[in-house]
Amino acid sequence: MSTTEIHPNVNRVIFTETQIKEKVAELAQQITRDYKDSKNLVLIGILKGSFVFMSDLVRGIHLPNTNVSLEFMSISSYGAETSSSGIIRIIMDLRTSIEGKDVLIIEDIIDSGLTLKHLIELLQSRKPKSLESAILLRKKEGLKTEVPVKYIGFDIPMVFIIGYGLDFAENYRELPYLGELKEECYKK
Ligand code: XMP
Ligand code: MG
Numbered sequence: 295m296s297t298t299e300i301h302p303n304v305n306r307v308i309f310t311e312t313q314i315k316e317k318v319a320e321l322a323q324q325i326t327r328d329y330k331d332s333k334n335l336v337l338i339g340i341l342k343g344s345f346v347f348m349s350d351l352v353r354g355i356h357l358p359n360t361n362v363s364l365e366f367m368s369i370s371s372y373g374a375e376t377s378s379s380g381i382i383r384i385i386m387d388l389r390t391s392i393e394g395k396d397v398l399i400i401e402d403i404i405d406s407g408l409t410l411k412h413l414i415e416l417l418q419s420r421k422p423k424s425l426e427s428a429i430l431l432r433k434k435e436g437l438k439t440e441v442p443v444k445y446i447g448f449d450i451p452m453v454f455i456i457g458y459g460l461d462f463a464e465n466y467r468e469l470p471y472l473g474e475l476k477e478e479c480y481k482k
Contacts, residue, residue, distance in 0.1 A: 305453075314471070321447060326357060329355075329357055333361065336390075367386060369409060393420060398427065401430070402460050404436075407441040427443050430447040431460075
């Protein structure tokens with residue numbers, strides 16, 4: 295990628311398309327290995343941030359003996375802010391039962407971990423056979439709660455990330471790389 299293609303509001307590219315592709319392929323291989331004996335695997339993408347990650351990840355998963363289905367949930371936590379409000383709202387819920395099924399949550403990023411923790415508690419109450427999560431990015435220094443994550447893409451520093459599905463105030467999701475948003479774009 296030439297520097298001229300980088301969005302002017304991106305301070306630096308944190309992970310290139312190639313780096314992301316390799317990591318997502320690795321995660322997909324692990325998932326393929328771990329769920330080879332599963333009867334029913336439900337992948338739950340958390341909208342909107344996970345949509346690019348999810349679409350790349352599922353195409354790397356090969357489970358010919360498993361019923362693999364995709365579901366989506368929409369959860370709001372941030373609005374246009376860049377730090378956790380602690381308020382989590384379900385905008386769109388699942389349309390099917392996950393009882394007795396292996397469930398894998400697909401999420402773009404965890405910061406405090408509060409959103410994921412809340413989601414795990416909610417889904418656990420619906421009695422899945424198993425419940426794990428695959429997270430592309432984790433801000434380790436941001437964690438405020440213990441939250442178990444089986445599949446992690448990258449640990450990242452405490453900067454605001456955009457691209458590859460991640461937004462700031464609904465923009466930049468289309469960028470093919472993961473970039474650091476320039477501070478002047480969100481700190482007034
Ligand atoms: P918590 O703090 O609950 O936050 O783990 C998770 C949610 O916060 C959003 N988030 C970000 N979104 N770039 C984004 O585009 C970031 O750097 C970032 N940090 C947190 C995200 O929606 C996630 O679901
Ligand atoms: Mg967002």
